Amino acid sequence: MMTTTLVLLPSFFFLFFHLLLLFSVTLPFTTQAWNAQWQLLHNSIGMVAMHMQLLHNDRLIIYDRTDFGLSNLTLPNGICRHDPSDKILKTDCTAHSLEYDVATNTFRALFVQSDVWCSSGAAIADGSLIQTGGYNDGERKIRSFSPCETCEWQETDNALVVRRWYSTNHYLPDGRQIIIGGRRQFNYEFYPKKKTEHAKPHMLPFLVQTNDKGAENNLYPFVFLNVDGNLFIFSNNRAILFDYQNDAVVRRYPEIPGGDPRCYPSTGSAVLLPLRNLEAESVEAEVLVCGGARRGAFQLVAHGVFKQALDSCARIKITDLNATWEVESMPMGRVMSDMVMLPNGDVLIINGAQSGTAGWERAINPALEPLIYKTNGSVGSRFVLQGASNIPRMYHSTAVLVRDGRVVVGGSNPHEKYMFSNVSYPTELSLEAFSPYYLDPSFSPLRPIILHPASHANVTYAQKFKMSIRVNGTLVPDLLSVTMLAPPFNTHSFSMNQRLLVLSIGQVNVTGNSTCEFEVTAPGSAVLAPPTFYMLFALHQHIPSHGIWIMMP
Structure with missing residues (x-):
């Protein structure tokens, strides 16, 4: 999977940068700042x-x-x-x-x-x-x-x-x-x-x-x-x-x-x-x-x-x-x-x-x-x-x-x-x-853009809903994922109610040049995701989109 990702990157610079991203975790206490x-x-x-x-x-x-x-x-x-x-x-x-x-x-x-x-x-x-x-x-x-x-x-x-x-x-x-x-x-x-x-x-x-x-x-x-x-x-x-x-x-x-x-x-x-x-x-x-x-x-x-x-x-x-x-x-x-x-x-x-x-x-x-x-x-x-x-x-x-x-x-x-x-x-x-x-702007070709659903959509427990996304570079369907995050209350070094869930996605259908759609399954119960607003993100090769809001349930 890593080999496929690297081959598809558009230039030597992106190849080198993504290689650093994937493998820097093997170096203890690396000082690489990743252009933060x-x-x-x-x-x-x-x-x-x-x-x-x-x-x-x-x-x-x-x-x-x-x-x-x-x-x-x-x-x-x-x-x-x-x-x-x-x-x-x-x-x-x-x-x-x-x-x-x-x-x-x-x-x-x-x-x-x-x-x-x-x-x-x-x-x-x-x-x-x-x-x-x-x-x-x-x-x-x-x-x-x-x-x-x-x-x-x-x-x-x-x-x-x-x-x-x-x-x-x-x-x-x-x-x-x-x-x-x-x-x-x-x-x-x-x-x-x-x-x-x-x-x-x-x-x-x-x-x-x-x-x-x-x-x-x-x-x-x-x-x-x-x-x-x-x-x-x-x-x-x-x-x-x-x-x-x-x-x-x-x-x-x-x-x-x-x-x-x-x-x-x-x-x-x-x-x-x-x-x-x-x-x-x-x-x-x-x-x-x-x-x-x-x-x-x-x-x-x-x-x-x-x-x-x-x-x-x-x-x-x-x-x-x-x-x-x-x-x-x-x-x-x-x-x-x-x-x-x-x-x-x-x-x-x-x-x-x-x-x-x-x-x-x-x-x-x-x-x-x-x-x-x-x-x-x-x-x-x-x-x-x-x-x-x-x-x-x-x-x-x-x-x-x-x-x-x-x-x-x-x-x-x-x-x-x-x-x-x-x-x-x-x-x-x-x-x-x-x-x-x-x-970092160097990741712009990888960054997904959520086309659907619209922000503030209502999603019920265990619901299967459609998502569609676009990237500006080469799309790698096998390297897509979706997360949802409950925004926490933060004080004194602790973020209360912070909760991130990785959602299941179905088969990815490529619908155009660097666009695709797929089915996402919402969490199955309020125990997994208590009812409130969550930020929903699409990720492509570990690079997140801007989020949209969804409301559970």
Whole structure:
């Protein structure tokens, strides 16, 4: 198959470049950057991008805490926030949330009333963002934001049964969210609640068992919906498979090798790797956990010691009865990195630092070079270094994939207030876009263009639907694939609800010069793909198209 691909490339340059693409994974820690590029979108958006969610109208909802004082973005039309419980400003006429339009590279200020600091959320079936918890007067709030030209935040008081600060959300097959943990909360609850539910949270002893005194390390736990309908929950250095419907631990996984913590404030990151062979009798699922701070790093910073971050990534097939961790090393240690699933199933590891831990003034030595993790590569040769940014993205940074294949990157404020001078890592109000190698113009002849279906099509479970695509160069039908990706809620180095599925395709019929059509089978159930909007991508020789939106079911 590789030989066929290379022969069909149109020139020696493309042959050489594609050869490098296919075989660079065999070279450990290659420094080849694959022509990845950075673009400064805005020198300042007026606020720190601490939280970020892409909606199906191609707008990013971005927000920061409200209790540090003034931002650099004024609310329009004389609007001010009047909050008697705010600890800094009772009246504040600056914005702490905004809507960024990817297509036009513009943004507008949004009004959020209560403190959303270190909160959580998920996009639901109708495409709205449901955002939960926060700090102070926001700790029990539910906020919603609907995609429309003039929409604003809607807030509901006391909608959570306990305060939620540093909790994790996961969107469920039945359209609810489960909200797990948070500071001093060893429990979980659902939203919306069923009429029969009591007004107390459900206890989760696993969060007590993984709570480190002095550092906790069980905040923002990594949560993924497994293909059997249970939840994989990773906290500190351990994981369980949890039956949330019956409040029962189904199984316990081995401790991650080395025993170092990976959750906040030690702050590694994690992804559910692509789900494939969705029509098989049993679908396999794998989780990848990378980076973090070494045990004790949080306490040592108080003594001026910044321990080198962990350079290990551990991968586990959570559907195996005898699941074990497979460990490999990154080119450098990383803490507070974001892991972004790319349309072709690779993982971008971006942002963060090489020493220290999460928290104010607790990290040094920024990790300026992203990595791409080749999901299908062999152990020891999966990492490819990318071109560096010149902007440190430390504590409170974010990164989110958008439909054209770029990754929007923002944030960084390792200080209690906004500080722009006389500090090693100033508060960062800029917004950048990182373009992975597949967006390099040299791949234009390979890049597919989706002709059908139209964006925002409705697709039902197990439906077989037609797709047609075109490429500008030579079409290789055997090297086509289709993926769909749920856009996540990103904060504190974890992308909640991030989920990529590789769809089955039927026989490819060439219909013209470099055009073809084929049948695609949608995921068979809401357990595989909870109902919401997904980005659908066509891939040709591992190069993705721009995505379109589809709605499941």
